[in-house]
Amino acid sequence: MKIEKIKTQILIIGGGTAGCYAALTIAENSDAKTLICEKAHIKRSGCLAAGVNALNAYIVEGRTPQDYVEYVKKDADGIVREDLLLTMSERLNKVTERLEQLGLVILKDEKGKYVTRGNRNLKINGENIKPILAQAVENLPNVSILNRVNIIDYAVENNRINGAFGIGIENNTFYIIEADAVIIATGGAAGLYKPNNPGFSRHKMWYPPFNTGAGYAMGIRAGAEMTTFEMRFIALRCKDTIAPTGTLAQGVGAKQINSLGDVYETKYGITTSERVYGTVNENLEGRGPCYLKTEGITHEQDESLIKAYLNMAPSQTLKWIESGKNPSQQNVEIEGTEPYIVGGHTASGYWVDTNRATTIKGLFAAGDVAGGCPQKYVTGALAEGEIAALSAVDFIKNHKAQSIDKEKIDKQKSEIKKFIGENNSNFTIEQLEEAMQTVMDSYAGGIKTNYRFNEKQLDIADYKIKQIYQLTDRLHADDFQELMYIYELRERLTVCQSVIAHLKARHETRWHSFAENLDYPEKDNKNWKKYVNSRLENGEIKIILRELVKGGTQFEHNN
Amino acid sequence: MSITIDKSKCIGCGKCRTVCPGSLIKKDENGKAFIKYPKDCWGCTSCVKECPVHAVRFYLGADIGGMGSLVHTESMGDILRWVIEKSDGEISKIDINRKESNKY
Structure with a gap:
């Protein structure tokens, strides 16, 4: 075992969506020496590895950030932090424009305005969203990246973080990293529950199987206050491929139907949890399996769906091709996933203030590890990365880390x-x-x-x-x-x-x-x-x- | 779902190993890539898109309805071509222009 000691001003743990954007923000607002530790490689790590089909959190013309707050509050039935939601929502459009500058393709009309899907969504080509973000980060002067270094614990003394410990999974190295401030951006937790297909395809799941709840666990161990872990997230997905259903529901207006052909979603409600619950109940009462009704859509819609899924969940397209039937010829069977803990969709995570400061001094949280602020999606995670970065930059002006003690x-x-x-x-x-x-x-x-x-x-x-x-x-x-x-x-x-x-x-x-x-x-x-x-x-x-x-x-x- | 790597095609460039978000791909004694933990693949196809010689292909596990088709991609400027080889030999090709956004 080799040992390496590193000193930095800001340490970012996790080079996914929020972590990468935090690095960009730090570099744009200071010359602070910054280190990203990423357990895989930032080019394709985190939730965006396969791509993403749409930007689901955007304030469209005629709507306000407060409208977004109200939407999320309703979906979570009131258990949200409105202060966090509002500070996130106010930044959604700015980070979207930044993504476009970096190279993300966003659909525009002939007047140059973004084409919207419903009240909150933009249409994009998101297959390469993560490489775009990663490349921007790799070009930053004061930011270094340690790929394939997994952080295993914080170094906390008297409720003040002084850095973290890590292991290099390909170079057998133990890292001791001292940092004046730390941004935790490791994502949520998959793999707590038995998955839909526990055999060969056990990792064919909704959330990255490599997101193991590291940020939550390190916070819990260090005595941080955490919130709303009871609000688990269960996604309603295409059976087996666990591919998204929103593209079918919102894209081609496919309704949830049971095996009798009856539309059941109106019976139970259309919040995220009600959609899952309705499907479970229809099965329990003998009316399963349940489907999204795609039969009868047009040939053009077929083609668009096949391409859209290749850009985010290619297994679904493969499934259609292997079966020899397009979605217009067969309804898409749906099921609930196993439960996950994920603060980007529900309110689980660190208990933070509007600066995304946790209860541990010097530790800031962004993205799926940060609680109280559901329905972040990609742009919300970027917004929180930005807020946490600005807070960390401010914090290090007056705070220096103590050296980590030998014990x-x-x-x-x-x-x-x-x-x-x-x-x-x-x-x-x-x-x-x-x-x-x-x-x-x-x-x-x-x-x-x-x-x-x-x-x-x-x-x-x-x-x-x-x-x-x-x-x-x-x-x-x-x-x-x-x-x-x-x-x-x-x-x-x-x-x-x-x-x-x-x-x-x-x-x-x-x-x-x-x-x-x-x-x-x-x-x-x-x-x-x-x-x-x-x-x-x-x-x-x-x-x-x-x-x-x-x-x-x-x-x-x-x- | 998982991937398979054709060693006769692999040139050992290491690109697939680099991008795998699970660090599941390693190199063998000849410097060629192999998937060490096939059951741990998420199916993100990052490695498939990186491979310059189409040695990496992905497939659906039989437990989730896979029928043995293999998929690789070919990158041609703005076009990302997905090539699906069915087990009966039929080949489908789907071209996606990276500059065009999804319709949905």
Whole structure:
């Protein structure tokens, strides 16, 4: 094992959508020395690897940022931070224009105005959106990038972050990185629950399987306050390929129908969670499978869909071609995915202020790790990257990191040595990951129980997840990539414990499927228009209930 | 879904290894690429688009309805051509102009 010590002013953990944009913003507003640590390679890492079909968060002419806030608030049934949503929404159009300057193709009319799809969406060619962003970052003078370096923990002293520890998965190196400020942008968490297809295609999932909740887990361990983990995200997707359905629903107006051919979406409602819930219920009541009705669309629509999917989810196009039938000739079967924790779609993540400062001094959060601000999509993640970057630039003017003490470094080193040392394990990393997913599936509202759970089940889940965590202590890694897998498994197990605690804490069912508590099947506006937050204290998850931050006011940390 | 790499075509340039968001592609003793963790592929096709010699092709697993077709891309200026070879030998080609936005 090699050891490398690095000093930087700003460390960005995760070179995805939010992280890359944070780097761009820093370089445009300061000459701060900046380092991005990315566990893959920024060219295609994160959520945008395959591309994206549309920009789903844009303020179209005649609409205001406040309208976007209202839309999100309604979709999340009130449990959002309006202050965060508004500060994000105000930046959506500016970051969109920046993306276009960088080279993203956005459809315009003959007058040069963006062509909009509905009230919030723009049509683009997003296949190469990530390489475009990455290239802009690679050209920045004061920004260096460490690809294939996975950050495994923060270095925090007295609630102040001084940097982080990482492992180089291809160069067997242990990194000690000191930084005056840190931006966490590692994305959300996939792979907590057993996926739709747990066999060969286990990673054919909605969210990047490589997003393991690292940012959440490191925050939880460091005692950061976290919010709304109980608001899980479940996507309604094309069966098997787990390709997006929005393109069919909004693009060609395909309705959700059951096997009898009846349109059922109007019966349950059209918020994200209601669309999933309706599909689950139709199946439970014997009217499955469910479809998006594409039969009868035109030949031109067929061609456009086939191309649109190649630009974001090529497996769906392949499925159409392999079956020998276009969408006009067969309806597209749909299903719910396994639950994810993802702050870009729901409100899970760090409890932050409008500067995206977390409760740990010097640590700022952007994108899917930042809570309270759902429906970010790509542009919202960019907007948050920008806000977090400006905050970090401001912060380092008056704050310098303390050096990381030797005891902390030695503790990390000895843990790594233990994992790569002698192999005493009965279990493999893969076995424990499957065990975790089975527990979450069975006892914490996975696909198996139609996303439903009760308190007794959650208690069992909590007990078993803690047991599995203990087993990770004896895992063995043959190389540093496997070492990363051990840390990733632990991250997921840490996030699972918080998810379970949050699901247990909210004594109501506000969002069908996302958090369907059978002990409390009704919505309770009198008692539960509140945030469920948590913080790890002396090894125990402490639940903190907070009153909603009212529209027009801003939340500020008081520490 | 996953990918397959034709070693007889691979020139060992390393581009597919670089872009894989899961770091799943490694090089063998001859410097040629192979997928070390086929079950961990997300299906993003980043590697497919990088390969200059069309050695990397993707396919759907049988568990999600795959019928054995293999897909690669060919880059020609602004055109990204997707080539789908079905197991019965039929070939479909779909051209996408990178400068044109999606209709939906």
